[in-house]
Amino acid sequence: MTIDAVTFYVAAALALVSAVVVVAQRNPIYSAFALIVTLCSLSAIYGILGASFIAILQVVVYAGAIMVLFLFVLMLLNVRPEERFAGESRRFKLTALALGALLAGQVAAVLLRVARPGVASDFDASSRPVARILFSPQYLYVFEATSVLILAALVGSVALARKDA
Amino acid sequence: MTLTPVQQELAITALKVGVLLNLLLMIFSGMTYVERRLLAFMQFRLGPNRTGPFGLLQPIADGIKLFFKEEVIPEGANKWIFVAAPGIAIVTAFLSVAVVPWGGTVTIGGRPILLQIADLDVGVLYLFALSSLSVYAIVMAGWAANNKYTLLGGLRSSAQMFSYELALGLSWIGIILLTGSFRFGDIVRAQDGWFIPDWFFFKQPLAFLIYMVAGTAEANRTPFDLPEAETELVAGFHTEYSSMRFALLQMAEYVHMITISAVGANLFFGGWMSPVQFLPDSPLWFVLKLAAFLFFFVWLRGTLPRFRYDQLMDFGWKVLVPLAVLNLLVTATVVVLLQ
Numbered sequence: 001m002t003i004d005a006v007t008f009y010v011a012a013a014l015a016l017v018s019a020v021v022v023v024a025q026r027n028p029i030y031s032a033f034a035l036i037v038t039l040c041s042l043s044a045i046y047g048i049l050g051a052s053f054i055a056i057l058q059v060v061v062y063a064g065a066i067m068v069l070f071l072f073v074l075m076l077l078n079v080r081p082e083e084r085f086a087g088e089s090r091r092f093k094l095t096a097l098a099l100g101a102l103l104a105g106q107v108a109a110v111l112l113r114v115a116r117p118g119v120a121s122d123f124d125a126s127s128r129p130v131a132r133i134l135f136s137p138q139y140l141y142v143f144e145a146t147s148v149l150i151l152a153a154l155v156g157s158v159a160l161a162r163k164d165a
Numbered sequence: 166m167t168l169t170p171v172q173q174e175l176a177i178t179a180l181k182v183g184v185l186l187n188l189l190l191m192i193f194s195g196m197t198y199v200e201r202r203l204l205a206f207m208q209f210r211l212g213p214n215r216t217g218p219f220g221l222l223q224p225i226a227d228g229i230k231l232f233f234k235e236e237v238i239p240e241g242a243n244k245w246i247f248v249a250a251p252g253i254a255i256v257t258a259f260l261s262v263a264v265v266p267w268g269g270t271v272t273i274g275g276r277p278i279l280l281q282i283a284d285l286d287v288g289v290l291y292l293f294a295l296s297s298l299s300v301y302a303i304v305m306a307g308w309a310a311n312n313k314y315t316l317l318g319g320l321r322s323s324a325q326m327f328s329y330e331l332a333l334g335l336s337w338i339g340i341i342l343l344t345g346s347f348r349f350g351d352i353v354r355a356q357d358g359w360f361i362p363d364w365f366f367f368k369q370p371l372a373f374l375i376y377m378v379a380g381t382a383e384a385n386r387t388p389f390d391l392p393e394a395e396t397e398l399v400a401g402f403h404t405e406y407s408s409m410r411f412a413l414l415q416m417a418e419y420v421h422m423i424t425i426s427a428v429g430a431n432l433f434f435g436g437w438m439s440p441v442q443f444l445p446d447s448p449l450w451f452v453l454k455l456a457a458f459l460f461f462f463v464w465l466r467g468t469l470p471r472f473r474y475d476q477l478m479d480f481g482w483k484v485l486v487p488l489a490v491l492n493l494l495v496t497a498t499v500v501v502l503l504q
Contacts, residue, residue: 003171029246029308036301056290064297068304068327075308075316126286127347151490158482 004048011048015041032071039063051125181282182263189262192459193419194224200463207467234408239310242405246309251410254302254417261295262420264288265427266349268437268448280437280448281349288349289341292428293334296383299421300326306414307402318401321391321474328481329382329389335489336375339496340365340432353436357446364440366433371492373433375485380425382481385418386462388469391477426458427451 014037021034039062046055134143168176198213198221205212214220238247268280285291300323307319341347343365344355356363366373382389391401403414430436430451437451472480 003175029243033246033305040298052285052287053290056287056294059294060290060297064294064300065327068297068300068323071301071304072320072323075304076320127290154486154490158486161479161482 008045008048011041011044014038015045028074029071032067032074035070036063036067039067049125051130053127053130054125177278178282181278185262185267185282186259189259189420189423190416192423193416194228196419196423196459197227198224199459200466203460203463204467207464228412231409231412236408236410237405239312239405241311243309243311246305247405248410250302250306250309251406251413251417253305254299255413255420257295257299257302258417258420258424261292261299261424262427264291264349265424266353266431266436267427267451269446279350284348284350287347289337289347289352289432292424293330293337296330296333297327299417302414302417303402306406310402310405312405314399315402315404318399318404322385322402325382325385325389325391325477325481328478329379329485332375332481332485332489333379333383335486335493336372336379337432338493339369339372342493342496342500343368349431349436353431353438356435357438364433364435369433369492369496371488372496373429375489375492376429376433378485379481380429381462381465382477384422384425384462386422387466388472389477390471391474422462423455423459426455426462429458430454 018034018037018041022031022038025031025034040059043055043058043063046052046058133139201223202212202214202220212220213223216222216226238244263282264285266279266281266284270277270279272278303319303326304323305319307315307317307322310316340352344352346352346355352365356365381387385391403411406414434454435450436454437446437448439446439450
């Protein structure tokens with residue numbers, strides 16, 4: 001096995017296990033931490049694919065910024081571990097099982113039709129090509145509009161924090 | 166046994182990681198001594214001078230003492246997270262050093278070796294990502310101890326860290342615009358010129374100022390050491406930690422300071438590049454610049470009193486961020502006009 005393959009299997013296993021923990025865990029704080037692990041493992045997989053820029057953004061935006069917010073809310077509200085759902089009857093479980101099976105079937109149908117084993121495309125996704133695409137006429141307006149929106153949010157937060165406002 | 170090229174590459178990288186880790190640990194323990202001695206001299210005291218000649222063995226004595234201290238985990242603490250927090254702190258601190266170059270390429274045995282663990286295409290952003298992850302260690306440590314002082318300290322320092330992270334990131338953008346690359350190697354080489362003024366310190370003075378202020382806050386150093394405001398918060402997020410776990414948290418903070426210094430030396434002062442043309446480039450220059458930065462941090466601690474929390478947040482959001490945006494605007498305009 002090559003190093004890339006080893007890294008991929010480790011990262012993929014970590015992502016899957018932590019994703020299961022996110023759902024199965026009754027303590028929301030642990031769920032949040034598990035989600036951070038999932039996001040970081042996905043970032044590692046992007047890295048192996050050569051998409052270093054996207055790998056870093058994944059960590060900065062999702063694992064770094066958004067999850068901190070989640071965690072803050074959970075910790076400040078002092079959310080307790082989830083109680084066992086009171087109306088957990090046999091009928092409820094059966095419905096859940098049926099709906100789950102339906103969803104799994106749909107996903108399988110799509111995957112079987114679309115996904116084929118193969119190598120990732122040889123598109124170079126390091127920072128320079130990604131930037132060229134972002135600033136190409138196709139995406140330029142969307143990209144610039146988003147950046148203005150984010151700048152407005154930044155200025156807005158400073159304006160809200162002003163004492164005399 | 167002959168090694169394949171991939172194995173050779175791996176062995177060299179492992180060696181580099183080992184050497185750098187040991188160097189960092191040595192700088193860390195050296196800094197605990199240097200900082201206490203320097204601070205003492207600045208305050209007309211003597212500092213630790215009893216263990217060994219000039220007190221030089223003090224770091225070793227401290228290490229042994231911390232090893233043999235009892236480890237206490239508070240009764241109401243969340244044990245898993247309490248134990249994990251120092252580990253995450255130290256891992257994120259050490260990982261961020263991986264992209265910092267400490268020299269150019271040297272040839273050993275006919276083989277070029279880059280004096281940097283990984284010259285990533287997104288080097289500067291990688292550093293940014295890790296600094297955003299390092300906040301978790303503090304949040305976890307503060308929350309898991311189940312103590313109101315640690316919780317408040319943890320909240321304060323994490324709020325401080327991601328407020329100043331913004332200014333820190335914005336202060337780099339001017340340099341990235343001037344260089345056209347996120348790669349540390351490219352940024353350092355862009356400062357290779359006929360004399361000192363090719364350093365980005367002279368081209369981006371405002372950015373450097375913002376970087377130093379935000380970097381001090383990132384490393385939780387005086388005057389931004391609010392997490393450790395002992396008069397109000399005992400010792401902030403690490404109040405409940407003892408023994409080696411306390412030492413690990415402390416070590417993470419020092420490694421942060423070393424990283425901030427090393428990055429500052431690379432981004433603004435030309436890293437391993439020689440300041441004058443007739444002297445050769447060498448890692449020695451980088452070490453000198455690093456030492457100057459570290460001294461500066463101790464000097465700051467000996468000079469300035471601590472900020473108040475609301476002043477700190479006000480300053481970060483209402484002064485540093487607008488200034489950084491202004492700097493970005495001016496730099497972008499100049500870059501476009503010069504093209």
